[in-house]
Amino acid sequence: MTDTAGVPGKGSAGHERREVDVVVSGARSYPVVIGSGVVAELASWLPEGTARVAVVTQSGIRVQVDPGVAFETYLIGHGEEHKCMSTVEDLCSRWSEDGLTRGDCVLAVGGGMVTDVAGFAASVYHRGIPVIHVATTLLAQIDAAIGGKTGVNLPQGKNLVGTFWQPSAVLCDTDTLDTLPPREWRCGLGELAKYHWLGGGRLDELPLVERIARCVGVKAGFVASDEREAGRRALLNYGHTLAHALEIAGGHELRHGEAVGLGLLFAAELARALGRIDAAAVAEHRRVVGGYGLPMRIPDGTDVGSLVPLMFRDKKAIGGLTFVLDGPGGCRGGSRRRSGGGRGDSGGCPMSSAVPMVLLLSGPNLNLSGQREPEIYGSATLDDLVEAATDEAAALGMEVQHLHSNHEGDLVDAIQAARAETAGIVINAGALSHYSWAIHDALAAFAGPVVELHLSNPGAREAFRHESVVTPVATAVIAGLGAAGYPLAMRAMAGLLAATF
Numbered sequence: 001m002t003d004t005a006g007v008p009g010k011g012s013a014g015h016e017r018r019e020v021d022v023v024v025s026g027a028r029s030y031p032v033v034i035g036s037g038v039v040a041e042l043a044s045w046l047p048e049g050t051a052r053v054a055v056v057t058q059s060g061i062r063v064q065v066d067p068g069v070a071f072e073t074y075l076i077g078h079g080e081e082h083k084c085m086s087t088v089e090d091l092c093s094r095w096s097e098d099g100l101t102r103g104d105c106v107l108a109v110g111g112g113m114v115t116d117v118a119g120f121a122a123s124v125y126h127r128g129i130p131v132i133h134v135a136t137t138l139l140a141q142i143d144a145a146i147g148g149k150t151g152v153n154l155p156q157g158k159n160l161v162g163t164f165w166q167p168s169a170v171l172c173d174t175d176t177l178d179t180l181p182p183r184e185w186r187c188g189l190g191e192l193a194k195y196h197w198l199g200g201g202r203l204d205e206l207p208l209v210e211r212i213a214r215c216v217g218v219k220a221g222f223v224a225s226d227e228r229e230a231g232r233r234a235l236l237n238y239g240h241t242l243a244h245a246l247e248i249a250g251g252h253e254l255r256h257g258e259a260v261g262l263g264l265l266f267a268a269e270l271a272r273a274l275g276r277i278d279a280a281a282v283a284e285h286r287r288v289v290g291g292y293g294l295p296m297r298i299p300d301g302t303d304v305g306s307l308v309p310l311m312f313r314d315k316k317a318i319g320g321l322t323f324v325l326d327g328p329g330g331c332r333g334g335s336r337r338r339s340g341g342g343r344g345d346s347g348g349c350p351m352s353s354a355v356p357m358v359l360l361l362s363g364p365n366l367n368l369s370g371q372r373e374p375e376i377y378g379s380a381t382l383d384d385l386v387e388a389a390t391d392e393a394a395a396l397g398m399e400v401q402h403l404h405s406n407h408e409g410d411l412v413d414a415i416q417a418a419r420a421e422t423a424g425i426v427i428n429a430g431a432l433s434h435y436s437w438a439i440h441d442a443l444a445a446f447a448g449p450v451v452e453l454h455l456s457n458p459g460a461r462e463a464f465r466h467e468s469v470v471t472p473v474a475t476a477v478i479a480g481l482g483a484a485g486y487p488l489a490m491r492a493m494a495g496l497l498a499a500t501f
């Protein structure tokens, strides 16, 4: 590690040592030991009676380990293409040839790639043998090696196969980071940045050992409350919704940690647009991400229009598109906003009256809400949905005018008429969303913000619903949140009308 951006006090960290317990499944726990030289403690952390150790690592990771018992080293390849089932099969075959048993232990020495692959192989070999992680990248020390998630990629996508398999111990020796290439270091800082808003506080002011320990403590807290990622643990994805889309859109030129930094900036802007945080909190996101030497702008040439559909296909977007957002009372909500391009400057909203008027449009078949496929669209009737939106709008100082029509032309007429008096449009165009260029054109000629709304998550349904012709002219999209999307759309609209984009 030659680039020490964001590492105040690394030198002064001295021989500090921290131990954080990760509690899983109630009673069981394991230690994460952090400090300079802690890899020397390895032998004392092996499960009792361990006969032999299988060290899994990569070439170029020059971390010496001495488990104090016989050991064999197994090298795996570099890069995500080697994080695959055939690497796992190969490891298990070699372990089998060498007679590894459940009385032995796997030792993963490396970054997140090694801990994910070795952890996965250990979890399935002989139906599970113990594993210890010696995490040698910043990202692995603060995230990947903690929490028991393992996984490999399939040709169809990243981390699609995996297990929850908790290690017996994790050693985070900060000396190992000395050889980390600068970009790897910076990527770790991108992941670390999210912890500032997950309870970590001003991590950039702490010496390295303390900083890592704080992140491990935060992650351990999430893991303890939610070992299998059903709820709170998902907050660890702060900044990740846009990050994953950016990584794919850019053909992985942008590394994960760098993308997370940008995702944090985006989430902050979105939270501010929704009225959850103020300008000072957005500035704090910029200070932290910039201070860690991470990119502050999405790369030139990024196809911005592809980001929204990509975000919908994120595997974490189970019920819809969800963003973890900062705010005074914790994190909730899901919405997306088109950033840059497309609509051009929307500063000239015709917002003349004191009470802004919002046009809420409901397209084909929404009159059957509550009766039609309630397992997909929910049980609320159109009246319920409109009432929820209207009440929320009133609480936010806006008025709602609602129109439902099964006819494309009626919706186009209403959008055109809105050009005179209406501050913003919230539109659920139903199936017309997917092919009505007439609605697209009408909305493009409307100067105010447009929130596209869907009860279900079209991206997770039939292929014909994946593309929306409304999205390119929408300022924000809310989908997959069912009836809850309606009041949220009004909150988004209030934020969009208040903000200058």
Ligand SMILES: NC(=O)c1ccc[n+]([C@@H]2O[C@H](COP(=O)([O-])OP(=O)(O)OC[C@H]3O[C@@H](n4cnc5c(N)ncnc54)[C@H](O)[C@@H]3O)[C@@H](O)[C@H]2O)c1
Pocket: 058, 059, 060, 061, 062, 078, 079, 080, 083, 110, 111, 112, 113, 114, 116, 136, 137, 138, 139, 140, 143, 144, 145, 146, 147, 148, 149, 150, 151, 159, 176, 177, 178, 179, 180, 181, 184, 187
């Ligand atoms: N399981 C989880 O909860 C979780 C969480 C986050 C990320 N991940 C996974 O972690 C992986 C990324 O991990 P990463 O960022 O650590 O990258 P990585 O493991 O691919 O390591 C990056 C490069 O740095 C090298 N390296 C590692 N330690 C080094 C050292 N001390 N000195 C010099 N070179 C060193 C590696 O050999 C590799 O070439 C991804 O596959 C991701 O999916 C898993």
Ligand SMILES: [Zn+2]
Pocket: 191, 240, 256, 260
């Ligand atoms: Zn991440």
